[in-house]
Amino acid sequence: MSPRRSLPLRTAVAAGGLALSLAVLSGCTQVADMINTVQGEPVSAVPAPAPSESPAMAFNSQFTYDGSVALSSDVAQDLELRLDVWAQNPKRTQEWTADAEKTFGFAVNVHDNRVDEKSVLSQKRRVFISSISITSQTAQTSGQVQSPFQFSADPRTLVPSDTIRSDRGLLLNSFQGGLYVPETVIHGLPVDTYGMTLEFAMTVWVEGNANDDASFMQQTVYQYLPVAIFSADQAQASAPTPSATP
Template identity: 65%
Template sequence: MLPAPSRPPRLRALAVAAAGLVVLTSLTGCTQIASAFNGLQQNAVSTPAPRPAVTQAVSMPYDSKFTYDGSVSLSTDVADGLEVRLDVWAADPKRTQEWAPDNDKTFGFAVNVVDHRVDEKAVLTQKRRVYMSMISITSQVSQSTIGQQQMMSPFQFSADPRTLVPSDTMRSDRGLLLNTFQGGLLVPTTTIHQLPADTYGITLQFALQVWVEGTANTDTSFQQQTVYQVLPIAIFSPTTPTQ
């Protein structure tokens, strides 16, 4: 079994910075954000799709850097030298080889942006701003028994990120500001609940609607685009061999 992964220095710094950026000044604030996120997520309906009654078992590996390291940083270029960064880490259990179909699997994530054309400590007017107006997460399970009913999107969520942070967080009609040291979205914990017993993997599919500033401090230069990221996560049964 892999040892409990330690959070990389960049993630530790990001968590500290993001906590201040979204004005998470108390445990109550974090709890409210997690509750809002999980409450909306739990309202999602999982619809099984009918399959032929065949019970042929297959054994397949599931490649997941998140599972191996316990955390992952996913980056998308939205302009030259401008990237949107999605960081995801295992929260409970922290040992990702304890992520099984029948237990709760809790993770946290943060969304920020980095403008490589300027120093990260530069004032906001020197940076190309990025606002996020919507975040959506869907999911797909991989099951080892062919012909059984497949669970469709067992974890899904969609919300305006401005509803997940305190009202004084920097924002505009374009959405929540993501720029490092000026804004961002931090969701400390959210949970994937019970999955079919034969699940050996789940893939989370993130879609972020963003407005990207073409020239720093120029309101007329914004353009909208959608950022997509895919996160595979391995799921282990009690009989799954561990390393």
């Protein structure tokens, strides 16, 4: 055997001896100790950091994900007040940035689940809305909180004059009335805004028994609508790619 091959052979013999020693050891602890002795101390695995979410996506908003939302409140047993809100312009909520004008529409209606929706009004418990207001609260990376958007109105001034109304306000019952506001504009927001919560406050008069003027009671209903706000870069990145011309 030539001298050149003696060193690799010795290395192979040594490795084989180590493998044999490991094989005859009993118990997982002894095997682990032997491996640690040969390889040194084990290195703890460090999990890779999760990809960071953009601030807008971290602001949970069903309205932003779907472009519309239906919020419901019970004003009496089996009597549901419903608030529908939808993005009007831009319709793609990923384009709702701090500096852009953001237009949404909303509607308020009521459903008496004790009777069929097509029942005559005298068979339903009537609900009138006498005032509605919307306030806002921003979520900003700076930690500041502001209220840049405000809205307040008598619902009777927001609909045509022939809509059913009374001294208690505008009638909401489905098929006989309702409040429909197609456009409400949110102007510029602080530049570091990544979310905003709209608070709807609606003062209503609720009839306790159908066709009973003496049974009305007043209450205020609150609904909260989170809205994500995107940066200009995020809005541009989410824009659909134009299809190539054949």
